[in-house]
Amino acid sequence: xxxxxxxxxxxxxxxxxxxxxxxxxxxxxxxxxxxxxxxxxxxxxxxxxxxxxxxxxxxxxxxxxxxxxxxxxxxxxxxxxxxxxxxxxxxxxxxxxxxxxxxxxxxxxxxxxxxxxxxxxxxxxxxxxxxxxxxxxxxxxxxxxxxxxxxxxxxxxxxxxxxxxxxxxxxxxxxxxxxxxxxxxxxxxxxxxxxxxxxxxxxxxxxxxxxxxxxxxxxxxxxxxxxxxxxxxxxxxxxxxxxxxxxxxxxxxxxxxxxxxxxxxxxxxxxxxxxxxxxxxxxxxxxxxxxxxxxxxxxxxxxxxxxxxxxxxxxxxxxxxx
Amino acid sequence: xxxxxxxxxxxxxxxxxxxxxxxxxxxxxxxxxxxxxxxxxxxxxxxxxxxxxxxxxxxxxxxxxxxxxxxxxxxxxxxxxxxxxxxxxxxxxxxxxxxxxxxxxxxxxxxxxxxxxxxxxxxxxxxxxxxxxxxxxxxxxxxxxxxxxxxxxxxxxxxxxxxxxxxxxxxxxxxxxxxxxxxxxxxxxxxxxxxxxxxxxxxxxxxxxxxxxxxxxxxxxxxxxxxxxxxxxxxxxxxxxxxxxxxxxxxxxxxxxxxxxxxxxxxxxxxxxx
Numbered sequence: 098x099x100x101x102x103x104x105x106x107x108x109x110x111x112x113x114x115x116x117x118x119x120x121x122x123x124x125x126x127x128x129x130x131x132x133x134x135x136x137x138x139x140x141x142x143x144x145x146x147x148x149x150x151x152x153x154x155x156x157x158x159x160x161x162x163x164x165x166x167x168x169x170x171x172x173x174x175x176x177x178x179x180x181x182x183x184x185x186x187x188x189x190x191x192x193x194x195x196x197x198x199x200x201x202x203x204x205x206x207x208x209x210x211x212x213x214x215x216x217x218x219x220x221x222x223x224x225x226x227x228x229x230x231x232x233x234x235x236x237x238x239x240x241x242x243x244x245x246x247x248x249x250x251x252x253x254x255x256x257x258x259x260x261x262x263x264x265x266x267x268x269x270x271x272x273x274x275x276x277x278x279x280x281x282x283x284x285x286x287x288x289x290x291x292x293x294x295x296x297x298x299x300x301x302x303x304x305x306x307x308x309x310x311x312x313x314x315x316x317x318x319x320x321x322x323x324x325x326x327x328x329x330x331x332x333x334x335x336x337x338x339x340x341x342x343x344x345x346x347x348x349x350x351x352x353x354x355x356x357x358x359x360x361x362x363x364x365x366x367x368x369x370x371x372x373x374x375x376x377x378x379x380x381x382x383x384x385x386x387x388x389x390x391x392x393x394x395x396x397x398x399x400x401x402x403x404x405x406x407x408x409x410x411x412x413x414x415x416x417x418x419x
Numbered sequence: 420x421x422x423x424x425x426x427x428x429x430x431x432x433x434x435x436x437x438x439x440x441x442x443x444x445x446x447x448x449x450x451x452x453x454x455x456x457x458x459x460x461x462x463x464x465x466x467x468x469x470x471x472x473x474x475x476x477x478x479x480x481x482x483x484x485x486x487x488x489x490x491x492x493x494x495x496x497x498x499x500x501x502x503x504x505x506x507x508x509x510x511x512x513x514x515x516x517x518x519x520x521x522x523x524x525x526x527x528x529x530x531x532x533x534x535x536x537x538x539x540x541x542x543x544x545x546x547x548x549x550x551x552x553x554x555x556x557x558x559x560x561x562x563x564x565x566x567x568x569x570x571x572x573x574x575x576x577x578x579x580x581x582x583x584x585x586x587x588x589x590x591x592x593x594x595x596x597x598x599x600x601x602x603x604x605x606x607x608x609x610x611x612x613x614x615x616x617x618x619x620x621x622x623x624x625x626x627x628x629x630x631x632x633x634x635x636x637x638x639x640x641x642x643x644x645x646x647x648x649x650x651x652x653x654x655x656x657x658x659x660x661x662x663x664x665x666x667x668x669x670x671x672x673x674x675x676x677x678x679x680x681x682x683x684x685x686x687x688x689x690x691x692x693x
Contacts, residue, residue, distance in 0.1 A: 154554075157550070159577070159581055160577070160580060160581065160584075162577035162578075162580070162581070164539075164543065164573070164574035164577050164578075165542075165543040165546075165574060165577035165578040165580075165581055167543075168540060168542070168543025168544050168546070168547065168574065168578060169543050169544075169546050169547040169550065169578070169581065170547060171543075171544050171547055172543065172544040172545060172546060172547015172548040172549070172550070172551065173547040173548075173550060173551050174547070175532070175533075175544070175547065175548060175551075176547070176548055176551030176552070176555075177551070178551060178554075180547075195537060196540070196543075196574075199534065199537055199540050200540070200544065203534055204525050204533070204534050
């Protein structure tokens, strides 16, 4: 039984997104026999060792074969099962892109693809393993829900919500072990409904994934300079919570932050929505530039790409000229 | 009801007429004539003899997936022969927004289980269905029809490895080995040897003459030896229409009235058309 007391939340954080996902799926499987897990040779990396031990006949390893991973999952989904298919985010979204389009978009099969280690979490594995384009690749595919949980607790909740949701889901996991905690207590997670973490008057920070925690820290730095921030956790990239965005129009500046390219991700989705408004504040999108840069460890990469709280705060003060 | 070989031959002949007529009626949209003509006997054998089909409840029926979606006219006309598609629906081939597009679109009400068109998608999906049947301990079989050109796709071989590893015996792949693909002779494009490749990937390879019902039914009757089965069916692209046979330009094309008349005369052997 999954708990949401302080001890449980700390445990989820310690496990990181992948471990929290594996824990959640293992618990879910005990209650729902239709839950299956598939992985493209990344069982342990997906946090699925316990699942595979407890439910050996409900786990399939497709080998290093992302295309058949998604195809097999789609056939199982068509027969009434709820398959979770896991591999690194870039391999799922880019190698398996047409499979996601065909089976999950066009055919709308009830597959849950879990994109592990999106963003820079793979660190020294190098640029082949970074997931910086997955949202951009998948956002234009109809019928697909895209979730980007803010911390490990939200990963647990998003996993449960994805299983309960009838329809294809891409679950984007960011961050490493000991993920910063955005949530210190239980709360309600609803697909498509953004969470307002803090209400302010000057700047609206709209984050997804690991960048929500960075936005929280950035807001504290900005508060020291007298800048008051609203913070939105946009955990669902698609469908986008446009009502939440509309509630931000009175701010001086809207800022999006994501561990993803500035092209085609959360920032682009928000920009497209705001562009149709007759009166909207300027939008600052924070993400990676149109450039791969160099490999490095996770902390270095976040700093190098301007994805730390300090950098987010500095980019905002530069933009405002304060 | 299972058709015997005489009935199946009549069915294949009717299907060829319908393939030509429906493709002609599609007008300037054109149709994939030759890829459908090469699989007429395979589809007739499956729908009218081999597969268990429960029209009252498709969830009791065997699965068929046309992975080479461009052969749809053979699929649709075989479904008509089996009583799954009525005449009125069949004539809606390539209708704007209609249920029978040039390449199949999943439509469970009609008994079309998988969308296809993008090659290399059918086998993995069929394996998912077959795994589900194994999990549920039911006896449904899954048949996936692929083109030999389609086997250029890497996704086919990803799936093939998995089925062999899992020792899946409730799935049968059929390869329409017509040695032709969109750009012409397969030997000049990406020469392959389907029987050797499937054998190497751990499948039980059964060869057949894809235009002989005796040969095809014997192939489908061959029991699994514990490995997944693949029937490599030797076929002729455009079979039955002399100017379409092995003619690259008839992979997809448009018929004139004169060509239609000539083609119909050939596939019916000069019999009166009905």
